[in-house]
Amino acid sequence: MLKEVQEVKVGGRTRRVYVRPFAWNLHAPTHMEWTPDGRLLVVERTTGKVKDVTKGGDMEEAKPFAWGLQGPSSMCPLPDGRIILSEFWGERVVDITHGGPASQMPVFCSGLIRPYSITCVRSRKGSHRIFVVSSARSDSLEDVRGLVSEITTGTPTPVIIDIPSRRSVGTEGFTPPETWPENWSAFASKCSKNSWTTFLPDVEDTLVLAISSLGRVVVFPLEEQNSRPQSALEIAERHTIGYDLGELGGIIGHPYNHLLYVTQPIQGTIIALDPQESRSYAFDPPVVRGLPSPTCVRFTPDGEKMLVCSPTNGVVWEVTGFSS
Numbered sequence: 001m002l003k004e005v006q007e008v009k010v011g012g013r014t015r016r017v018y019v020r021p022f023a024w025n026l027h028a029p030t031h032m033e034w035t036p037d038g039r040l041l042v043v044e045r046t047t048g049k050v051k052d053v054t055k056g057g058d059m060e061e062a063k064p065f066a067w068g069l070q071g072p073s074s075m076c077p078l079p080d081g082r083i084i085l086s087e088f089w090g091e092r093v094v095d096i097t098h099g100g101p102a103s104q105m106p107v108f109c110s111g112l113i114r115p116y117s118i119t120c121v122r123s124r125k126g127s128h129r130i131f132v133v134s135s136a137r138s139d140s141l142e143d144v145r146g147l148v149s150e151i152t153t154g155t156p157t158p159v160i161i162d163i164p165s166r167r168s169v170g171t172e173g174f175t176p177p178e179t180w181p182e183n184w185s186a187f188a189s190k191c192s193k194n195s196w197t198t199f200l201p202d203v204e205d206t207l208v209l210a211i212s213s214l215g216r217v218v219v220f221p222l223e224e225q226n227s228r229p230q231s232a233l234e235i236a237e238r239h240t241i242g243y244d245l246g247e248l249g250g251i252i253g254h255p256y257n258h259l260l261y262v263t264q265p266i267q268g269t270i271i272a273l274d275p276q277e278s279r280s281y282a283f284d285p286p287v288v289r290g291l292p293s294p295t296c297v298r299f300t301p302d303g304e305k306m307l308v309c310s311p312t313n314g315v316v317w318e319v320t321g322f323s324s
Contacts, residue, residue, distance in 0.1 A: 004018065004019050004020060005017070005018055005019075006018075006019065006288060006289065006290070015321060015322075016321050017287065017288050017319060017320070017321045017322050018319070018320045018321050019288060019290075019291075019317055019318070019319050020317070020318050021315050021316075021317060021318070022053075022056045022307060022315075022316045022317060022318035023042070023053040023056045023057060023058075023059050023315070023316040024057075024058060024059065024314060024315045024316075025058050025059050025060035025314055026042060026044055026051065026053075026059050026314040026315070026316065027044040027045075027046050027047045027049075027314055028044055028045040028046040028047075028311040028314070029042045029043065029044060029045075029296075029309045029310070029311055029314060029315075029316060030043060030045045030073065030295050030296060030309060030311045031043050031072075031073060031074050031075060031250065031295065031296045031309065032053070032075075032296055032298055032307065032309055032316065033074075033075040033076065033077060033083070033298065034077065034298065034301070035077055035083055036077050036081050036083075038054070038301070039052050039054050040052070040053050040054045040298075040307070041053070041065060041075060041083075042059075042309065042316060043069075043072035043073065043074075043075065043085070044064075044072070045071055045072060045073065045088070045311065047067075048067060048068055048069040048070060048071070048072060048102070049064040049065075049066065049067045049069070049072070050064060050065045050066040050067075050069070050072055050075070050085070050096060050099070051064050051065060052065050053316060056316075056318075064099075065096075065099040066085075066096045066099045066100060066101075066102065066105075067100075067101060067102065068101045068102035068103060069085070069087055069090065069094075069096075069102045070087045070088070070089040070090030070102070071087055071088035071089035071090060072085055072086075072087060072088075073085075073086045073087065073088040073115070073116035073117075074086045074115075074116050074117045074118045074132075075096070075118070076118035076119060076120050076130065077120070078120055078128070078130070079120070079122075079128050081097070082095055082097045083095070083096050083097050084096070084108045084118060084130075085118075086112075086115040086116050086117075086118055086132060087102075087115070088114050088115065088116055089114075090102075091110070091111075091112050091113060091114065091115065092107055092108075092109060092110040092111075092112060092115070093107075093108045093109040093110075093112065093115060093118065093132060093151060094106065094107055094108055095107075095108050108151070108154060109132070109151040109154050109155070109156060111155075111156060112132065112134045112149070112151075112156055113134050113135040113136065113137070113138050114134055114135045115132045115133065115134040116132075116133055116134070116196075117132065117133040117196045117197045117250075118130065118131070118132045118133075118197075119131050119132075119197040119198055119199055119207065119208075120199070121199045121204075121205065121206065121207055121222065122199070122204045122205075123204060123205055123222075124204045124205055128152070129150055129152050129222070130150065130151050130152045131148050131149065131150055131151070131159065131197055131207060132148070132149055132151050132156070133146060133147070133148050133163075133196065133197055134146060134147060134149065134156075135147075135165070136161065144164070144165055145161070145162050145163055145164060145165055146163040146165050147159075147160060147161045147162075147163060147229070148160040148163070148197065148207070148209070158229040159225055159229055159230070160209070160220070160229060160230055160231075160232050160235060161229040161230070161231060161232065162231045162232050162233060163209075163211060163213075163232040164211070164213040164214065164232075164233075165213065196209070196210045196212075196248065196249060196250050196251050196262075197209055197210075197251075198210075198250075198251045198252050198253060198260070199253065200219070200253050200260075200275055201253045201254070201255055201258070202258075205221065205222040205223055206219060206220070206221055206222065207219075207220045207222055208220075208251060208253070208260065208275075209232070209235075210248040210249070210250075210251040210262050211232060211236065211248065212247050212248045212249070214236060214243075215243060215244060215245040215246060215247070215248065216236055216240050216242065216243045216245065217240070217241055217242040217243075217245065217248070217251065217260065217262060217273055218232075218235055218236050218239050218240050218241070219239050219241050219275055220235050220239055221239070240278060241260075241273060241274075241275050241277060241278050242260075242262075242271075242273040242277075242278075242279070242280075242281050243279075243280055243281070244280040244281055244282035245262070245264065245271065245281055246264040246266055246267045246269075247264060247265055247266045247267075248262055248263070248264060249262070249263035249264065249265045249294065249295045249296065250262070250263050250294075250295055250296035250297055250309075251263070251297075252297055252298060252299070253275075254299060254303060254323070255299060255301075255303050256303040257303070257323055258274075258275070258276075259272045259273060259274055259275075259323075260272070260273045260274075260275055261273075261287065261297050261306070262297075263291075263294040263295055263296065263297055263308070264286070264294075265293045265294055265295055266293075267286070267289075268289060268290050268291045268292060268293065268294065269286035269287075269288065269289045269290075269291070269294075270286055270287045270288050270291070270294060270297055270306070270308065270319075271284060271286050271287065272284075272287050272322075287306075287319075287322045288306075288308075288319050288322060291308055291310055291317060292310040292312045292313045292315075293310055293311060293312040294308045294309065294310055294317075295309050295310075295311055296308065296309040297309075303323070304320065304323075305318055305319065305320050306318070306319040306320070306322055307319075
């Protein structure tokens with residue numbers, strides 16, 4: 001049960017965390033992102049829309065920023081001001097910078113299988129690199145592993161492979177379009193997830209992966225990348241920073257306290273991790289608990305408020321007091 005006021009023990013003291021609805025009457029809001037000009041956009045997986053929820057409130061009649069998308073999943077702002085979005089069922093990444101109908105959007109990258117999590121990582125060379133998580137095989141029965149590809153140039157190049165897949169629990173109501181070519185028995189497998197990616201604020205050339213099936217968070221230094229893709233299991237052996245976690249969802253670095261925050265959808269919790277450590281989080285209390293299937297977490301620009309997507313009840317929650 002979700003409590004509006006929660007007490008969390010941290011060390012020898014008790015912290016009060018406050019939870020309230022920020023935006024509601026959304027349809028399967030699985031991911032949100034801040035734009036370079038300060039807007040908070042949220043995807044509606046089942047309606048194919050992206051809505052501006054910056055002001056919060058009732059979103060049922062809110063005019064969409066973008067529409068006609070095929071399973072919008074993850075958005076990523078780029079340094080040049082563009083915003084790209086992955087289409088889980090459309091199997092591509094599109095440029096949604098100017099909004100409007102999907103039919104008029106430039107295609108950033110195609111040839112992907114069920115893409116979702118996108119991350120832009122700053123490079124020491126002053127440029128940036130873009131990565132996306134997707135499935136390795138299109139057939140449901142064979143969809144047992146995923147991969148991370150670099151799509152900076154618009155052409156996918158595998159970087160990390162053999163990420164074990166698992167079915168996303170709680171996505172039973174996320175129906176695809178009627179034109180979807182596969183039968184319903186295959187749909188459950190089509191909701192498999194491999195990992196979610198992010199970056200470390202103020203750290204260059206570093207890719208963070210929350211590997212759901214392993215219950216681990218991995219920090220991969222891109223300087224170790226070579227001409228051949230590397231196995232996720234081998235990377236996890238060398239670069240795990242947090243383990244003994246549950247099923248993992250979206251992950252993000254806090255802009256000021258240097259911690260990573262990751263959702264655990266089945267447990268309904270959010271856990272804070274220190275990227276400077278490598279340890280078990282089996283006995284760590286969550287930052288907040290009782291959230292209905294949290295899938296994405298973001299922070300307000302001042303870092304004081306946490307915003308969390310709950311696709312199962314169509315709400316974006318506002319959490320305060322988590323870092324005091």
